[in-house]
Amino acid sequence: MRTAAVVGTGLIGTSIALALTRHGVTVYLADADVSAARTAAALGAGLVGGPPVPADIAVLAVPPARVGAVLAEQQRRRLARCYTDVASVKGGPEREVAAAGADAAVFIGGHPMAGRERSGPLAACATLFEERTWVLSPSAHTGRDTLNRALELVALCGAVPVLMDSEAHDRAVAVVSHAPHVVAALMAARLQHLSPDAVRLAGQGVRDVTRIADGDVRLWSDILESNATAVADVLEEVAGDLIGTVAALRALAGEDTGARAGGTARLADLLTRGLAGRGAIAGKHKTPDLTCVPVRIRIGDQPGELARLLGTASELGINIEDMSIDHTPDKPSGLVELMVSPTAALGMAQRLKDCGWRVQRVADHSGPRTPSRRTGTATRRDRTGARTAA
Numbered sequence: 232m233r234t235a236a237v238v239g240t241g242l243i244g245t246s247i248a249l250a251l252t253r254h255g256v257t258v259y260l261a262d263a264d265v266s267a268a269r270t271a272a273a274l275g276a277g278l279v280g281g282p283p284v285p286a287d288i289a290v291l292a293v294p295p296a297r298v299g300a301v302l303a304e305q306q307r308r309r310l311a312r313c314y315t316d317v318a319s320v321k322g323g324p325e326r327e328v329a330a331a332g333a334d335a336a337v338f339i340g341g342h343p344m345a346g347r348e349r350s351g352p353l354a355a356c357a358t359l360f361e362e363r364t365w366v367l368s369p370s371a372h373t374g375r376d377t378l379n380r381a382l383e384l385v386a387l388c389g390a391v392p393v394l395m396d397s398e399a400h401d402r403a404v405a406v407v408s409h410a411p412h413v414v415a416a417l418m419a420a421r422l423q424h425l426s427p428d429a430v431r432l433a434g435q436g437v438r439d440v441t442r443i444a445d446g447d448v449r450l451w452s453d454i455l456e457s458n459a460t461a462v463a464d465v466l467e468e469v470a471g472d473l474i475g476t477v478a479a480l481r482a483l484a485g486e487d488t489g490a491r492a493g494g495t496a497r498l499a500d501l502l503t504r505g506l507a508g509r510g511a512i513a514g515k516h517k518t519p520d521l522t523c524v525p526v527r528i529r530i531g532d533q534p535g536e537l538a539r540l541l542g543t544a545s546e547l548g549i550n551i552e553d554m555s556i557d558h559t560p561d562k563p564s565g566l567v568e569l570m571v572s573p574t575a576a577l578g579m580a581q582r583l584k585d586c587g588w589r590v591q592r593v594a595d596h597s598g599p600r601t602p603s604r605r606t607g608t609a610t611r612r613d614r615t616g617a618r619t620a621a
């Protein structure tokens with residue numbers, strides 16, 4: 232791939248453009264808001280304006296409801312030889328492409344399963360898609376050359392392609408992305424009118440559960456509207472569980488011994504199912520990893536402390552499976568959690584201690600293995616408390 236065009240230079244479009252320019256692709260940038268395109272260009276994402284001849288591929292990184300119309304318009308302008316989008320919903324855009332009279336043979340739907348709760352080019356990051364899943368949804372009309380170009384795009388962004396039809400995609404993301412967003416918003420909404428004293432108690436748990444509720448309201452309204460039925464189906468099941476959980480808690484608060492026992496069993500069942508669900512997604516976005524345990528190290532707030540810790544771990548030959556940092560703004564220290572194999576944890580903790588690191592006590596996991604609940608992306612928390620890729 233030598234040239235690409237990106238229409239919509241917000242978070243996702245600019246992140247793609249940055250990844251492509253790093254691989255020597257010349258990227259042409261356009262946005263309905265010209266200042267967004269200029270900002271992206273200033274970040275090194277490419278050149279503002281259209282290509283002199285049709286680009287090898289155009290990426291439409293606009294809201295889901297805009298994809299069909301933007302595709303038809305850009306095809307009229309002969310922006311590129313083939314086109315893909317990145318919208319979080321695939322069925323609606325696929326239908327709109329047909330309705331807008333666009334050439335569906337040179338279009339393939341796409342959806343990188345990576346993002347952030349922030350919008351706009353300034354939130355972009357060239358490595359956003361590395362090792363993340365990127366769904367490609369060829370329609371019955373999509374040509375082979377278009378599919379191959381899209382596969383090349385995904386590879387240049389460092390992502391892992393998954394082919395899935397639009398309907399299956401929309402049902403899957405309803406569970407793994409869209410309903411979770413609604414649940415995060417519902418929970419975050421509970422915090423709105425809390426007293427300052429109560430809010431001050433908000434720790435990492437509620438921050439983790441509500442982070443995505445920071446997403447752009449217009450974009451998420453569009454996403455939820457475009458996948459309304461599938462999201463409603465998931466939330467109906469969640470609502471059933473919620474009603475059952477409330478009943479269990481009411482029973483536990485009452486006097487009836489039999490009802491209390493039922494409540495306990497129902498709660499335990501919910502928590503156990505939650506654990507099993509977490510286990511299904513654990514581990515580096517690829518294979519389930521149920522065997523890691525955490526080693527926690529408190530580090531100072533000086534610049535370079537994290538790099539120094541990782542340097543020590545590397546010198547000691549420690550294999551880190553995953554990592555996170557809990558860094559509350561304005562606190563003089565952060566808590567780093569390194570996920571390692573259970574058999575390595577104790578020895579590693581001791582060796583880090585010997586090197587002067589403040590390691591928290593580690594349980595002895597060298598016996599029979601117990602599944603860990605704590606895995607996921609390597610993330611760090613910046614000074615605003617937001618999680619970012621480490």
Ligand SMILES: NC(=O)c1ccc[n+]([C@@H]2O[C@H](COP(=O)([O-])OP(=O)(O)OC[C@H]3O[C@@H](n4cnc5c(N)ncnc54)[C@H](O)[C@@H]3O)[C@@H](O)[C@H]2O)c1
Nearest residue numbers: 239241242243262263267293294295318319346347350351
């Ligand atoms: N935010 C995420 O985490 C995430 C992750 C994966 C995919 N997506 C999808 O990516 C797409 C873009 O989302 P984002 O987070 O980058 O949003 P964003 O708001 O950061 O960027 C969208 C950009 O599109 C521009 N735009 C809107 N209509 C346009 C039009 N008609 N022509 C040209 N430009 C137009 C806007 O001015 C804006 O700069 C959406 O379809 C979204 O569903 C988002």
Ligand SMILES: O=C(O)C(=O)C[C@]1(C(=O)O)C=C[C@@H](O)C=C1
Nearest residue numbers: 319343344345346347348408443
């Ligand atoms: O990490 C986040 O902030 C996201 O919400 C990213 C996320 C997701 O749900 O995983 C959000 C919407 C997208 O369409 C794809 C990715």
